[in-house]
Amino acid sequence: EKKLKIGATTYGLNAEFMQLWSAALKEHPAVKSGDVELTVFDGRYDALVQQEQFNTMITQKFDAIIFVPMDVEAGAAAVQAAHDAGIPVVGSNARVNSDLLTSYVGSNDVLAGEMEAKAVLDKMGCKGNLVILEGPIGQSGQIQRLEGNQKALQACPDVKVLETQTANWSRAEAQTLMENWLTAHPGQINGVIGQNDEMALGAIEAIKAANLNVSDFAIAGVDGVTDAINAVKDGLMASVLQDGSAQAQGALDVAIKAVRPDYTPVSTVWTQYPDMKWNDGKDKDYLVPWTQVTTKNADKLLESRK
Amino acid sequence: MSLSDNKTTNGWFTSDSRRVIIQEYGIFFAFLLLSLILSVSNEYFLTSGNISNILLQTSINGVLAIGMTFVILTRGIDLSVGSVVALAGIVSGSLATTSATAGVFGAPYPAYLALVVGVLVGFACGTIVGIIVSRFAVPAFVATLGMLSAARGMTLIYGGGKPVPGLTPDFRWIGTGNILGVPMPVVILAVVFIVSWWVLNRTRFGRYIYAVGGNPHAAKTSGINVTRIRFIVYTISGSLSGLAGMMLSARTGSALPQAGVAYELDAIAAVVIGGTSLSGGVGRVTGTLIGALIIGVMNNGLDLLGIQSYYQQVLKGALIVGAVMLDQKRNHGQ
């Protein structure tokens, strides 16, 4: 049987999460065995660059494409182009607004937003003031996690949101922002919702620098990056793990299936998450469950990173 | 001051025009070499489909870089192009969308109207920058850095931070259509290039630009309205950025508020690689086009070869420097 040529384009590879995602893709058994020849493209945080990479893959007659779009809307044109060329496209990790996707393998960001906000609100006892550190405005992660944040906040009408501002997923930016907020609202901030771990970690550093006690704050993030797991272990924050490896490997399984009708999945994802059913690779949406990071599973999670 | 403003590194202005000429060919030579290497390394590189890809990928940066050439020739710089791309894209997109939520009242309007408005948005940004630079003598770097920030902010405010999806097919034609098989963005780039070449090389205004960049004192003493020329180049760059913004949104199918981030670097790089001096007065728009093509070919080629992203970044850095070094070397050699 001929080797499959499968390409993946990600919105960008410079941050840890996508790095883990793409590393997992390369660890997929079908890639290791040589059945699949995999190329991972770096979208360089530009929707147009991703579209151009689609064109490159179409030119080179790739068999299937895995797509982590930079933007919800702008990815649609790229998917259309691949569809026109008869190449199946499997979405992963981030949503794209197109019904031409073969499937989507990712996690529900609304849910994550809700989970992290809940963790913060629970610790605050459903009262007090909090601040929200957002991702870059307009990205699907930011939009959906904010939706989830607000859903959880509805349950606690007494909680006041003092500030909502973007720190662009960046720890350094969040740290600066938090330093300034601590000055502008002295003694008033009880909780911090970071839409990702990096920003939550930045807030923690700001709190430390202001000689405040981090455990007096309710802080949460999303993703489960290594630093965050360590922080959870130290009781500094809460985090929910987004299983990028499962998203990546699951997506590849679905992509292979789209080309080879007789394929059965070879990654461990499907056994690891029984809630996520393979359903013969025909589902439109595969949602990898979130895992709350706790002091109990932290070490195990860290172990799996090595 | 220009008393001593010799732009070469070694010794006086040793044979500048020769340098310019060789530079142009020199960089063309670097471009050919790069293309040659890539076509040997990858079977797809020279396919018509891929060449069309490269040209498409070059078109937006090419248009921006040509506008930038005008500005840099007068000793200026325009850092705002990327943000203006986004602003013009969003504003014109909101007129040309079928989406009920993202469009302005009455949208979709005819594509030509959206296009005119998009160019006007760019023109307006250029006008503001131009006034600040030419009348208030604010350094171009500061004025356009301000616009970089402000135009991005306005983009986000205008669209509420959300993209504008569902652009009409008419509007998208400038990104996806073609004329006699040539993709529209490439046609636009070609037209912009030819007109610019003609303006810079054949018209009075073009002469003024070189004169102002070469020696503003002498230009002024020769009766040239230096302030006006300085002003106009920013409106050109702004308008072309507006055009590029619409090419971008027409290609991607929706207008994005985060479009065009850091595009100014690529545009300036194309200009400088093409042999135009950042100190003004010297350069050719042909060089700029080749510079943009080098960047396009490099990005395309490294992706084609499937080189790992991290290594790509290192290679790109080395290749850019290498291309220019080759060029300089040839000059020195002679």
Add this chain to the structure above:
Amino acid sequence: MSLSDNKTTNGWFTSDSRRVIIQEYGIFFAFLLLSLILSVSNEYFLTSGNISNILLQTSINGVLAIGMTFVILTRGIDLSVGSVVALAGIVSGSLATTSATAGVFGAPYPAYLALVVGVLVGFACGTIVGIIVSRFAVPAFVATLGMLSAARGMTLIYGGGKPVPGLTPDFRWIGTGNILGVPMPVVILAVVFIVSWWVLNRTRFGRYIYAVGGNPHAAKTSGINVTRIRFIVYTISGSLSGLAGMMLSARTGSALPQAGVAYELDAIAAVVIGGTSLSGGVGRVTGTLIGALIIGVMNNGLDLLGIQSYYQQVLKGALIVGAVMLDQKRNHGQ
């Protein structure tokens, strides 16, 4: 670039030195005005805690901008500072981490060792750039743009795209510690500033930098080794970027591969706002410090006032331009 932007208006070199001096005070005046407005609008602005915040937030950009001043004074530019920040951060971090996976063999090493290595990494990047610019006559923009890309790539390759967490407290001291209550980053900025001021204003090397920027030909005929001066400024900027990279990772607690993106723009902005001309030969490191403070105060103040990020961007653009315009206006007025 803006070689003559502010010098053309009336004939000859009308009283430029007066202008330079006023420029420095002028921008200081803009800084005071901005601070005044903010302290009136927000009760917390002038608290000692907030002043300390501002200084902390200015420290990294300040160090980078001072390095950049050396380069710009010789008519150069250094776009690579942001990437070098990341590279030096990751490499030194990998020596100073307690993490078993992210550290190099034998880590954690003593903090001073990591610090020396971090500065050396920056120095090495500066050396490469310096050689390319000074020996091969490649325009600084191209050479440092190449390094911007290459150093980022090397950072990602070195750390596999992962951050280095768990930096030792000793190492973190340069970011979080303090001397007599003054935060270490502020102390570092102060030391860097004082040394740079002294070098630029009191030593031969400093005057040679001005001479090379002001008139390379005159410098050369006076027996100054122009090539060497050009080379050295890049090693200074590189080393200071290395230092800044460690200040950053020490502050945030881990070394991130995506650290420092676009820092070059802020650094150049501080230099230019501070009155240093991109065409070299004119400028003061004091101005640069004030420029960095203006940026710091602006970011801090807008956050304090709780202004929405979209509007912040528009305001920031307007304020930067406004500050410089005020400054220019005062000059013209006199």
Add this chain to the structure above:
Amino acid sequence: MDYLLEVEGLTKSFSGVSALKDGRFQLKAGSVHALCGGNGAGKSTFLKILMGIHKRDAGSIRRNGTEVDFSGPANALASGIAIIEQELSPVPHMTVAENIYLGREPSGRFGGIDFKTMNLNAQKLLDQLEFDIRANQYMMNLSVAQMQLVEIAKALSHDAEVIFMDEPTSAIGEKEAQQLFKTIVRLKAAGKGVVYVSHRLSEIFQIADAYTVFRDGSYVGSGNLDAIDRPSLIRMIVGRDLGEEYIKTNVPTEDIGFEVSGLTASGKIEDISFDAKRGEIFGIYGLMGSGRTEIFNCLFGLDKLDAGTVRLHGQHITVTKPSEAMKHGIAFVTEDRKVTGLNLDDSVRGNIAMASLPEMSPNFLMRRREEQAASTRMIAHFGIKAARDTMPVSSLSGGNQQKVVLGKWFLRDPKVLLLDEPTRGVDVGAKREIYRIICDFAAAGGTVIMISSEIDEVLGMSDRILVMRDGRSTGVYRREEANAETLVHLST
């Protein structure tokens, strides 16, 4: 005996165009050696090679008998050679003292510079030369003439054994020139060697001992100055006999062409009034900094005037910017070709056309053929020596650059010509040509107003002369009633 410098067979070409074919010369200690030749003869190139600024293609240079090969000016300086370059090269944002001692700053404490000593030394040097410049002034605030004086002081401060002076007096006044000559005499007495380049032959005969003549890059001859007379030297330089130096062919009419009254720009000039007739050459003489250039700047709209009226052919005109002045038919040949005259990045042709762009492109489009024809015409008219008119003007010799500036303004067919030091750096032959062209222009009914620091030139060319002192006019004198003494007297 060993010569301080002995040069043979020096060759140099720039991108295939030969600038110097056979440079030869011997410099004795304690002598002043005049290097003579027309514009573009290769004098500056020759000196730049000796100074290590340019690399030679071939030839030998012996310094005190030993073969040397300087890789840069630093080496030349180290071996005791200093240069005053033809083109001024100041570091504008540094003080006079810093410019003078660039590269040789006195050390102070902690490895710093001893600015106090440096300023003191510089001031001492300037005072000793009787140059009226403060050492702590910024270079950019000086006039061209003052910058030239600083360059002179800088070269002298090196205490070098050999000093090259490439047209050091072309931009300065009579008084300062005499000051320089005194210094040269002192240097000679101290056993140093001076190489002196100038197109003013009277200077050469005043101070030089020996001469070497180049023509078209080749050695023509050399000898002692007391063995040659002025006409023979001129013949060697230009290769043919030249007639009378100043031949006036114009006759002033009674029509007033250009009238200025009460011109005032505060702090620079005050209450200047004069009128120039059609067909007249109206000279303006004054010492450095007396405000002559300022008059022109005001008339041409480059500087604001505080008071005063201007009439052109009887019509009242107001000028606020150069383009307006140009519309009225005024042309202005500025004194500093590098700063206000030329775009050094552009070609000879482009520079000639620079002030006539609207005329050459009535419909926006450049008329290339017309442009080419115009440039060919001006090159022929002024005898500009350039291999092609598309070569950059920066690669022309100084004198030829000056002619390009003249060509640029003559091309406009002006009614009124404002000439500020029009023959700066132009050789004897070409000077005569330019004088003839100016006279023809006046004879055809044009009005010429000419500033010159060269007393002979003002006296030889002008019909009437306005003398400036400290920003004021000390009167207008007819050619017949003026002579060198009166002018000097009135101007000081």
